[in-house]
Amino acid sequence: MIGWRLLLTRPTEDCAALAATLAESGVFSSSLPLLDIxxxxxxxxxxxxxxxxxxxxxxxxxxxxxxxxxxxxxxxxxxxxxxxxxxxxxxxxxxxxxxxxxxxxxxxxxxxxxxxxxxxxxxxxxxxxxxxxxxxxxxxxxxxxxxxxxxxxxxxxxxxxxxRCLPHYPEDALFQRIQVERLNGLVVSSGQGFSHLRQLAGSAWLQLARMPLFVPSPRVADMARAAGAEKVVDCRGASAAALLTALREHPVPVL
Structure with a gap:
């Protein structure tokens, strides 16, 4: 799984816990919480x-x-x-x-x-x-x-x-984070999380839609595909274990 560089979008505390678990498996992640409870x-x-x-x-x-x-x-x-x-x-x-x-x-x-x-x-x-x-x-x-x-x-x-509210970020915060940290995968934990991702992406969504997008359920997968996401991975769960299993089963994209 080394080579994955993921954007995490859960609430702040959940992002920190997930990032720590991913790091133990050699997965780099960057947190941009998109859900404010x-x-x-x-x-x-x-x-x-x-x-x-x-x-x-x-x-x-x-x-x-x-x-x-x-x-x-x-x-x-x-x-x-x-x-x-x-x-x-x-x-x-x-x-x-x-x-x-x-x-x-x-x-x-x-x-x-x-x-x-x-x-x-x-x-x-x-x-x-x-x-x-x-x-x-x-x-x-x-x-x-x-x-x-x-x-x-x-x-x-x-x-x-x-x-669940979208925290305030500068208009290009999402796209800049992905570029600067050379991220190659996106992770959302709910339908609301995906909606906020799509909203914050704005005009950059057409580019982000080509990135692997890890989602927790068939329902969110359908939402993402309907919005134009091209590489949707249904983890069948929002847990760290479900995400790690999905990462093992999918090759790291070549940028």
């Missing part, structure tokens, strides 16, 4: 949802920010959380919740919506009359997950706790 005020409707958590047969937490913010609210409304099944898309998010003492389940292979939907414990949780599922997330996202759950007869509600 901003908590949103809790509404009266959300407070009502929090008070009736015990009515949901499954609670799905889709990200680490959702886990941290959700736990803060859980402690306020449920000093002793109800005994029910919690789910996450990936192991990192799941571990945050498991460490808090919640009964957690997440896919052991693959960390995307498709893998979660195949999880036997989730299928069992919603195999009851009029199942209610709560998805804890940021504003928007994971529509495939809710759509599939509704198709299986579940009623799906959301608890949206944050928004």
């Amino acid at each position: 901003q908590p949103v005020p809790v509404t009266d409707a959300q407070r009502a949802t929090l008070r009736e958590l015990d009515r949901f047969c499954a609670l799905i937490v889709v990200s680490k920010p959702a886990a941290h913010l959700g736990l803060d609210l859980l402690r306020q409304y449920w000093p002793q959380p109800p005994d029910q099944c919690w789910f996450s898309v990936g192991a990192a998010t799941g571990q945050i919740l498991a460490d808090a003492g919640l009964r957690m389940f997440y896919p052991q292979q693959g960390d995307d919506s498709e893998a979660l939907l195949e999880l036997p414990q989730l299928r069992e949780a919603i195999a009851r009359p009029e199942p209610r599922v709560l998805i804890v997330r940021g504003e928007g996202g994971r529509e495939l997950l809710s759509e599939r759950l509704r198709n299986q007869g579940a009623s799906v509600e959301y608890l949206e706790l944050y928004r």
